Amino acid sequence: MSGLGDLMCPEKCAGCNRMARGGLCRACLAALPRIGPGVCGLCGRPSLRPAARCRDCRDRDLSFDLARQAVGFSPVVRKAVHLFKYSGCRWLAEPLASLIIEQIHHAGGVDAVTWVTPSRDRVRRTGTDHGRVLAELVSGALGKPALPLVSRVRRTLPQMRLDPDTRRANLAGAFRAGLCPPDEVLVVDDVFTTGSTASEVARALKSAGARRVVVLSVARSYAPDPGAYT
Numbered sequence: 462m463s464g465l466g467d468l469m470c471p472e473k474c475a476g477c478n479r480m481a482r483g484g485l486c487r488a489c490l491a492a493l494p495r496i497g498p499g500v501c502g503l504c505g506r507p508s509l510r511p512a513a514r515c516r517d518c519r520d521r522d523l524s525f526d527l528a529r530q531a532v533g534f535s536p537v538v539r540k541a542v543h544l545f546k547y548s549g550c551r552w553l554a555e556p557l558a559s560l561i562i563e564q565i566h567h568a569g570g571v572d573a574v575t576w577v578t579p580s581r582d583r584v585r586r587t588g589t590d591h592g593r594v595l596a597e598l599v600s601g602a603l604g605k606p607a608l609p610l611v612s613r614v615r616r617t618l619p620q621m622r623l624d625p626d627t628r629r630a631n632l633a634g635a636f637r638a639g640l641c642p643p644d645e646v647l648v649v650d651d652v653f654t655t656g657s658t659a660s661e662v663a664r665a666l667k668s669a670g671a672r673r674v675v676v677l678s679v680a681r682s683y684a685p686d687p688g689a690y691t
């Protein structure tokens with residue numbers, strides 16, 4: 462690999478700062494806080510008493526059939542995702558994708574892999590569609606094609622600081638899927654927070670004809686006030 466991004470981003474471990482191929486050494490990757498096995502049956506939220514639905518998703522109209530995340534959004538994961546998305550550290554794609562691949566047994570019999578389309582501004586700014594990079598690595602492990610099935614049809618505000626109702630309104634109708642997507646689709650993403658974005662992507666896929674949508678993310682972050690959903 463070469464280029465300006467490499468100069469700004471030496472291949473050091475995002476966890477221990479030692480030189481490490483892939484940007485995350487084996488020990489730090491293994492030490493990330495894995496989620497589970499006790500999780501919500503639908504959205505994957507960790508739970509001491511797992512049920513079909515948890516307080517985060519119980520009363521919500523979520524369009525995906527299953528969502529799972531590999532690890533909690535720890536400072537190391539946060540740093541790795543940030544370096545990958547905003548600082549041009551492309552090699553972090555492999556360890557981040559490996560965290561999605563750890564959960565591949567949840568994909569069942571999906572026919573294709575797709576990703577959450579970033580805004581055109583983001584792609585222009587960073588020069589990369591990061592979701593596509595992750596999807597292509599997962600596609601290789603799964604033996605199913607990575608296809609651009611969903612497009613973002615209007616601009617949305619960054620979700621992070623919006624309350625739940627505003628998040629929903631912000632995303633409503635923001636994605637559209639092409640005609641006749643495969644029957645079962647795996648959506649891969651970096652960070653799952655409330656699931657609103659994943660749900661809108663799933664809704665678009667199902668409106669176009671998909672029957673089952675599974676969402677696998679690298680990490681789970683938590684809404685500022687999860688109680689707001691109960």
Ligand SMILES: [Zn+2]
Nearest residue numbers: 474477486489
């Ligand atoms: Zn390390």
Ligand SMILES: [Zn+2]
Nearest residue numbers: 501504515518
């Ligand atoms: Zn849940």
